[in-house]
Amino acid sequence: MQRIRFYTVLALVAMLGMASVSQPTAAEETPQQRDARMAWWRDARFGLFVHWGLYALPAGQWKGLEKDQDLFAEWIMYKAKIPVVEYELLAKQFNPVKFDAEQWVKLAKQAGMKYIVITAKHCDGFAMYPSQASKYNIMDATPFGRDPLAELKKACDAQGLRLGFYYSHCWDWHEPDALGQDNTWDFPDRAKKDSDKYVREKALPQVEELLARYQPWILWFDVPTEMPEAQSRQFIDAIRRMRPECIVNDRIGNDLGDYDTPEQFIPNGAAEGDFETNMTLNDHWGYQKDDDRWKPAAEVIHQLVDVVSKGGNYLLNVGPTAEGTFPPDAVRILEEVGDWMQTNSESIYGAGLSPLGPLHWGRCTAKPGRLYLHVFDWPADGKLLVPGLKSQPKRIWLLADAERKPLTTSRPQPQDLVIDLPAAAPNSIDAVVALEIDGPPEVDSTLLLMDRAGVENRFGAFDAQRDGPALKYQKQLFQEKKYDSIGSWKHESDSLSWPFRAAAPAAWDVEIVYAATPESEGNEFIVFVGPHPLAGKAVSTGKTKTGRKQFQRFKLGSVDLPAGEHMLRVAPKTIAAGSELMDLHAVILTPATP
Ligand code: FHN
Secondary structure (H helix, E strand, O other), rough: OOHHHHHHHHHHHHHHHHOOOOOOOOOOOOOOHHHHHHHHHHHOOOOEEEEHHHOOOOOOOOOHHHOOOOOHHHHHHHHHOOOOHHHOOHHHHOOOOOOOHHHHHHHHHHHHEEEEEEEEEEOOOOOOOOOOOOOEEHHHHHOOOHHHHHHHHHHHHHHHOEEEEEEEOOOOOOOOOOOOOOOOOOOOOHHHHHHHHHHHEEEEEHHHHHHHOOOOOEEEEEOOOOOOOHHHHHHHHHHHHHHOOOOOEHHHHHOOEEOOOOOOOOOOOOOEEEEEEOOOOOOOOOOOOOOOOOOOOOOOHHHHHHHHOOEEEEEEOOOOOOOOOOOOHHHHHHHHHHHHHHHHHHHOOOOOOEOOOOOOOEEEEEEOOEEEEEEEOOOOEEEEOOOOOOOOOOEEOOOOOOOOOOOOOOOOOOOEEEEOOOOOOOOOEEEEEEEOOOOOOOOOOEEOOOOOOOOOOEHHHHHEEOOOOEEEEOOHHHHHHHOEEEEEEOOOEEEEEEEEOOOEEEEEEEEEEEEHHHOOOOOEEEEOEEEOOEEEEEOOOOOOOOEEEEEEEEEEEEEEOOOOOOEEEEEEEEEOOOOOEEEEEEEEEEOOOO
């Protein structure tokens, strides 16, 4: 009874708050206000994601079912259809006595991370903090008797990192009224489920508790499937009322968030606004006993740099054990990443979108007055070609060189710069060359064909010039991680084009990557590579296992191109009435196979 009264009061206060003024959502605040709120996050670039909960106990194994099912970590309750009464018993065993918030934060800081987002409540419904809204929490239901979120907040405040929380505000397999991908084994009658009740009695009160108790810098919502806008707005209004500076991700639902969250992939660029790639360090979010498929530090560093070069943030995940420790491999990799960041973090923090076109040896990150060339593939001849950099840098040095000895340059073409590098790279993973540039860099970002074995020259959907109002850029989705595309190609007058340059005469193999429906079968198109037309006919490419568009790669032919400036263009020849030509992902030129 006591709790209900407490909640009635809180609900009244909340309703009064909502009645008085509906807070400006992220969309309603001025651009300047939003930039001020996002500034630290855009500067930070690199954060730690932590998936930690009762699921760390089974760690992907349950009564031998894992032998023929993919029971994974934080999804085990759903995948194994574990009844609530059985899953709840895990709480009595959960006692992470080795949990050391200061150590976690120190590890993240040493890796170069500036913020931490930890699961306050995942889809299993268990709160990792002492919640008044539900007794199903770490203080009331486990022998642990401590508040790990409070300890993390204290450690973050002491070490200068910012703390945010993941919260699953729609899916909750512990509750009868939560919708989305819900618990149908304990609560089979979906018609009876009242998601407003779930939001009113658990999700919203818990988010308000998190805001009031810990003043988070980020709320990272997840899987807002079936969440009506009114519910998403209840969360945004509470956040704007209680913690206006809090940053909210797009998974609050209904386009009310601050940034996109491409999951387990790096988009071809910021389709619009801010984005943060969230990525596992092995193959699982939560702790998975048998998963030793760890990404090497080199891959993590390349992903971090790739994301920043496209103007985004990188949220790298660790799944701690039920004892409260990071797996030793995770510690090792974070330490190796930290070694690289020790020397090169200047090229990450506050850096962002590269002004240059595609670079085949690595990436570029930029900040006012600086370009940072991240050389993953050190040129054997010591000549680093920087296509399209017309500005002459005031100074060029290896970021690893404390004396900043200047490097010399030459220009094979007026718009291309060659930097003379020492024979040995200072770092085999990513050696950074710093350029001091006066004012905004003058750049020709036109793609310069690279005539080198193994190099793919990609003309992608992301930067295609769309000649046709109906053509639509379709950003990648989680299930189609690699494939953004241009779709809605209904008119024979619509075409795509990309300018490009060839430094010398050469022969090229030409391929196209697209998805097409059975209705598109037989539609004809032409790919003009400079003066050469290559004809093609669309074939149906089928569906993926999850019923999504299947993209396939097709050879179109080969062309000889002289040096100089060219245009690549894809144009329909015939589109059957009522069909679309295709969803085009990319055209690819590779040095012709002899
Ligand atoms: O189902 C969850 C999953 O467990 C994990 O939390 C990821 C993190 O982005 N989000 C959902 C899958 O999209």
